[in-house]
Amino acid sequence: MTRETDPHRTATLSVRVWRGGGEGAYAVYDVPRRPSQTVLDVVTHIQRRIDPTLAYRYACRVGMCGSCAMTVNGRARWTCRTHVEAVAADDALTIGPLAHLPVIRDLVTDMREFFDKWARAKGQFAPTATRREEFARIVPESEARRAADAAIECIGCGICYASCDVVAWNRAYLGPAALNRAWTLHNDPRDGARTERLAAIAGDAGCHACHTHQSCTERCPKKLAPTASIAGLKREVARAVLAGELV
Amino acid sequence: MTMPRSGWRNRRHAGWWAFAVHRVSGVALALFLPLHFWVLSQALGGAAALDAVLAWTDQPLVRPSEVMLVLFLAVHLTGGVRLLIIEFGGWRESWQPTAIAVAGGAATLCALVFALNLG
């Protein structure tokens, strides 16, 4: 007898979903259980079959875009890649918007602050060469490239940001994603904004605010380690301070 | 009600507990230090003056807090050394759980030795 044919298992899930803005309440919906059901399937069922006023985001639904990130039973997850079986062991499911971001409505958050901090951390590549120069030669096994490669796969889903307590405690903190991106660029020899970027990510709102909780690393669906990137940034800032290079 | 923030189910991992212990022990030690310095400066009034204050610490309710403070000091030290290694020595994902366990174990051992020594 498998879990799915077990007659004692309920045929419906009782799902609590956040409705409202920053102020609101959880509404309860009964959703039929299905094999291999994901949390995104549950939310979609509610919006299409029960309550069309429910607001939520998704796009690819195959774990590539990060749009469907929400808080599921207290933890930030990609809902398209979260099987109901894995998180609703006692048939209880609570779905809310990502934490630490203003709520526009229901499960939709305003991501502007997340991306503004990305920009403040100078998380953009600053080119130095033109089409007339030779191609840059990057050695894949070099320490710098390996450091960048370990952190480069971030798709900006916001799960680390929503999982980080320092983001909640220190409103100016740039957050794990922005700092992780800054680290990949710091390790790119083609980039021309090294000095400005180090100054941008240093200090009370930058890498020095990280307390190595490792919540970001625990929750990242791409298995990245922003904690490691931020530790690297701390090392590089210390080096720059001692060398008199930090502006 | 207001939208709940990141909850406690988000925090059940070793790295977070290591932080919590480090923060609690640090704040406890910071608050204890001025008291510690004040007690020691009683010696300015001679050995007898210091003894008078130390006698107060022999009370049965105060003894456990002495052991707690030693535990706080030891665990803040070991946890701090772990952080210094992460920040200056480099990150290896596989070492993290072991590092936390070693830090916690060494500190507890130290506090145990102190407690047993107290007699």
Next chain:
Amino acid sequence: MSAARTQSFLWLAQRASAAVLAVCVVVHLATMIIAVRGGLTAAEILARTRGSVAWAAFYGVFVLAVAIHVPIGIRTVVAEMRGGHSRGVDGIALAFGVVLVVLGTRAIIAVTGA
């Protein structure tokens, strides 16, 4: 000096003082475990520290490192309780540092003065 630079210096000072304290605390813990057998008396403490230049120097370094390490740590803790950093929080931390230096020096004089 820019804010980022000052704050980076503070962080570095806290880590440097942490390294110094790691040594001091190991010595301090060892001393406590060896010295505190079945209770502690003033005579036991003072017999070791009275008139000792070595202990005075050791505790001098200890107090200095503590006066750097603790206020910078407290600064972060208080800032996070209030949602972010501010000049007021800096002031609290600085004041606490001064208190530690004054009381700490007094304590050293008390136990090492001949």
